[in-house]
């Protein structure tokens with residue numbers, strides 16, 4: 001799994017690649033995000049463009065990212081969804097929870 | 112399966128490619144060879160360099176080629192064996208039946 | 223049955239890493255069974271969810287317990303059937319919260335069975351002797 | 367068992383084309399079972415011979431009859447076992463001519479079982495109820 005953290009002004013952009021599935025990727029994403037929240041970051045974009053595959057545990061991690069951020073007074077937005085992930089968010093109605101953007105740039109600017 | 116028939120003086124060189132296995136390749140090889148024997152060809156080289164795979168039915172076809180040729184007063188030699196086919200001829204002692212050559216040229220010249 | 227393959231049965235240890243292996247076999251099965259390739263990814267996801275559940279809840283990750291995956295090709299143009307068996311007691315399937323309801327949207331769990339229901343044409347729960355709980359995924363092969 | 371895969375069972379119709387499909391599953395099995403890759407081609411050939419025999423002689427190419435191939439991974443570093451079952455009566459295995467004897471060398475048939483014996487570490491013949499003849503190929507995984 002790939003994790004890259006970039007600072008874009010006061011926005012933290014996390015480029016995530018690989019799989020977010022039960023037992024691989026899910027815990028790691030959680031840890032990386034908490035690290036940023038603990039540093040006091042309030043504006044976070046998850047770029048999912050290179051995520052090859054996600055399962056229900058991975059969707060659960062996205063939700064957990066969203067709620068942890070909220071508890072820290074921060075906000076998580078999603079960018080660059082593949083067609084498959086976009087479909088999964090629609091089917092599970094998580095598209096009503098997340099703000100999603102076509103590109104990481106758009107997401108960063110939206111704050 | 113690939114079959115190519117070349118005339119090299121009075122020697123008939125058959126380049127065989129693909130698989131010689133039960134139900135695929137075995138019957139075809141037999142037909143092609145009989146064609147040449149019926150034309151009165153007496154010196155035949157089977158170039159097996161591009162044969163990817165052979166099973167016991169394929170070995171049986173090589174034997175049948177040898178015996179059909181003999182019945183027609185002709186002779187079949189083998190050239191260009193892969194390591195796997197060479198091993199199979201050794202294991203089955205068919206290496207004592209066939210004259211084999213490293214190259215089609217050597218086989219053609221040997222008549 | 224299409225192409226001559228009638229059924230594959232996989233018996234695997236209850237370890238989460240095994241879902242990738244099951245997936246590889248499913249990809250081969252798709253070819254012989256004549257399942258439409260554009261559905262394959264979604265059915266593969268459904269199988270992963272069911273296998274993960276069997277390992278986690280059915281067999282409680284006890285590696286000595288077996289999960290069995292049956293993939294039945296069915297008639298050409300008919301239905302394929304995939305069954306995932308564990309050694310557990312099953313659960314009250316009538317009682318699962320709907321993860322798409324407002325009050326459940328922010329729960330991190332509870333989307334597995336829901337997703338399975340979206341992607342296959344029918345889901346049945348079943349038991350067998352001496353013990354074993356099974357989830358059966360039915361796939362109408364004509365559908366895309 | 368290695369990597370979590372314990373056993374695969376394939377049930378196939380008695381058609382000669384199916385041996386290629388069986389081969390594809392065997393290649394996946396090799397990876398999970400920890401069979402040495404340099405032996406894989408020879409074991410694959412042995413399986414082909416046994417499956418062809420099951421289809422031709424055991425089930426007489428009746429496509430409604432099933433050939434069952436069990437591939438059991440066995441312990442790590444132990445032995446793997448591959449069984450090929452047909453619905454026939456079996457045959458007198460003590461009575462097969464040796465194809466490497468001078469007088470048999472020019473026979474076009476009779477090398478299948480001989481080859482199997484060369485490439486696997488033990489061959490057993492077995493029966494099961496209600497009917498079924500099986501050939502069991504044992505593979506010592508450490509050997510190369």
Ligand SMILES: Nc1ncnc2c1ncn2[C@@H]1O[C@H](COP(=O)(O)OP(=O)(O)O)[C@@H](O)[C@H]1O
Pocket residue numbers: 056271275276279280308310311312313318330331332333334335336355
């Ligand atoms: N094979 C099983 N054996 C026992 N309980 C199961 C099984 N599969 C699912 N369950 C129960 O159903 C619940 C819902 O499963 P699921 O929809 O996959 O969501 P999640 O796994 O995220 O909880 C699980 O939490 C578990 O209690």
Ligand SMILES: Nc1ncnc2c1ncn2[C@@H]1O[C@H](COP(=O)(O)OP(=O)(O)O)[C@@H](O)[C@H]1O
Pocket residue numbers: 167415419420423424452454455456457462474475476477478479480499
């Ligand atoms: N599964 C089987 N059921 C019944 N008879 C079999 C079976 N496998 C092999 N035989 C018998 O054993 C003989 C030898 O088989 P084999 O060594 O594979 O050579 P071949 O198939 O070329 O004859 C066959 O001709 C057949 O009579």
